[in-house]
Amino acid sequence: MLTGALSSRMSSSVSSSDRIFPPSSFGSFESPGIRASSCFSGPNADMNEYDETDLFSISWNQDYGCFAAGTSHGFHIYNCEPFKEIFRRELKNGGFKFVEMLFRCNILALVGAAANSSYPPNKVLIWDDHQSRSIAEFTFRSEVHGVKLRRDGIVIVLKHKIYVYNFMDLKLLHQIETLANPRGLCCLSHHSNTFVLACPGLHKGQVRVEHFGLNVTKLINAHDSQIACFMLTMDGLLLATASVKGTLIRIFNTMDGSRLQEVRRGVNRAEINSIALSPNVQWLAASSDKGTVHIFSLKVRVSGLDSITHPNSPQGPALFHQNSSTSIDPLVSPNTGANPNSLLSFMRGILRKYFSSEWSFAQLHLPGNTQFIVAFGSLNSVMIVGMDGSFYKCSFDPVHGGEMVQQEYVRFLR
Known part of the structure; x- marks a missing residue:
């Protein structure tokens, strides 16, 4: 089991409307005029492994071989057959309401819980745990109610709207209006x-x-x-x-x-x-x-x-x-x-x-x-x-x- 800690800081991305502003780079693509994201840093000595942990969400990966648990202190990843914890990341300033896996690779989508002072619930982080850094930050005016990932797409769900983005260049592909979808x-x-x-x-x-x-x-x-x-x-x-x-x-x-x-x-x-x-x-x-x-x-x-x-x-x-x-x-x-x-x-x-x-x-x-x-x-x-x-x-x-x-x-x- 790998046990690490996330830093309590991350620079926010710029947003002036309900659309995504991608980071300065993603793969080989460049997007000018956008702030780069800072990365999660080393272990947090103040974290007590015996503190009570609240479970905020559970989500299966796409082939149901693993599931992610968003908690009040971060997130955990579990393998199902055989059952075992295979990874965790922990915070001291709050946890994640949503954690979405991309099959079994190192890419995750993270949405902070309301009590998370560093990662608000209106922001989506696309986190590369192999590089230990955020490779994209999507900030909205309203709370994010869900995130879904494909190998070629990112889907972000707000209360009345859904945004679909191309994974490689973060280009907005579709906007869909919905009935209230809390x-x-x-x-x-x-x-x-x-x-x-x-x-x-x-x-x-x-x-x-x-x-x-x-x-x-x-x-x-x-x-x-x-x-x-x-x-x-x-x-x-x-x-x-x-x-x-x-x-x-x-x-x-x-x-x-x-x-x-x-x-x-x-x-x-x-x-x-x-x-x-x-x-x-x-x-x-x-x-x-x-x-x-x-x-x-x-x-x-x-x-x-x-x-x-x-x-x-x-x-x-x-x-x-x-x-x-x-x-x-x-x-x-x-x-x-x-x-x-x-x-x-x-x-x-x-x-x-x-x-x-x-x-x-x-x-x-x-x-x-x-x-x-x-x-x-x-x-x-x-x-x-x-x-x-x-x-x-x-x-x-x-x-x-x-x-x-x-x-x-x-x-x-x-």
């Missing part, structure tokens, strides 16, 4: 051949999907209530959404906005804290404030690549396989025949609405009253991280479902 809702695709962004639209219950590579915008009216949570597949072809009611999760085709499947967490109102989609697009996991994690079986289909490349091919649509969700080309359509409740379809106008939705395949009940976020691990497992500083790894039976089995439990913060 949750900082935004997610990205992470395949190099697709750049898809999902964010709240301008109307309640609406999700806006941008296919930047195709110059296509799709507005999806996902729910009647406000959006609480959503997640894209790695290629951005599928979108899973939940509203503040927390009873239903819906899966959409992001190319045409069609609804492919609807699953039901329960009949009582709940706050869904996170949604995860498995890499092979066979499973969906959701955590809620009821202390439960639900696993659902996805029944969507994609057209085979051969039938798209060769339109006259007699081969029909094929089920998702391990690498089938890797291209923007496949067309997604619902697999209504695989719906275990399809026999009730003729009575949907009579029966209560929840009979037409699919219920969870596997479940886990967690102790305590805390917020949990989920991700899929290896070999039919899910990883769950709690805002109380807990880490769980649990497995589920992919054939019979039912109650999940706990494999690992760690308290990663004092």
Whole structure:
């Protein structure tokens, strides 16, 4: 484990509006008239490792192999399989509200907490820990509610606006107006051949999907209530959404906005804290404030690549396989025949609405009253991280479902 300390000083970047002013250099690009950033310096002798640490945020990296924890004293980076702390940085003058990783490389996006006297919550730092310096500082007039990274892009979320920047030269590429977004809702695709962004639209219950590579915008009216949570597949072809009611999760085709499947967490109102989609697009996991994690079986289909490349091919649509969700080309359509409740379809106008939705395949009940976020691990497992500083790894039976089995439990913060 590497243990270091961040200095309590950093020169601020210049900002006269809600736009970014890049640093003096980033890679081989130059930007005149901008102040350079100072770097984080050596160990802080005043830091007491036994001081109480508050957990401000948790975020997975793009392949769910690691997660970052923003704390009142800095940040920690943890590997998941096997579980271990692999890195930390500490401050004496406050911590970071958001810490966003870029896969497993040395680049991080940092946003200070309100109590941080040196790094205010309206500033985003792009930190290169290999060079121990900030390589970009973005300052806004209002508080930053979220940051997302791709290898080729930086996305910064404010309450009513989202900014998209090119990573290499920090050029502003897009500005997107949104409905009030205090949750900082935004997610990205992470395949190099697709750049898809999902964010709240301008109307309640609406999700806006941008296919930047195709110059296509799709507005999806996902729910009647406000959006609480959503997640894209790695290629951005599928979108899973939940509203503040927390009873239903819906899966959409992001190319045409069609609804492919609807699953039901329960009949009582709940706050869904996170949604995860498995890499092979066979499973969906959701955590809620009821202390439960639900696993659902996805029944969507994609057209085979051969039938798209060769339109006259007699081969029909094929089920998702391990690498089938890797291209923007496949067309997604619902697999209504695989719906275990399809026999009730003729009575949907009579029966209560929840009979037409699919219920969870596997479940886990967690102790305590805390917020949990989920991700899929290896070999039919899910990883769950709690805002109380807990880490769980649990497995589920992919054939019979039912109650999940706990494999690992760690308290990663004092």
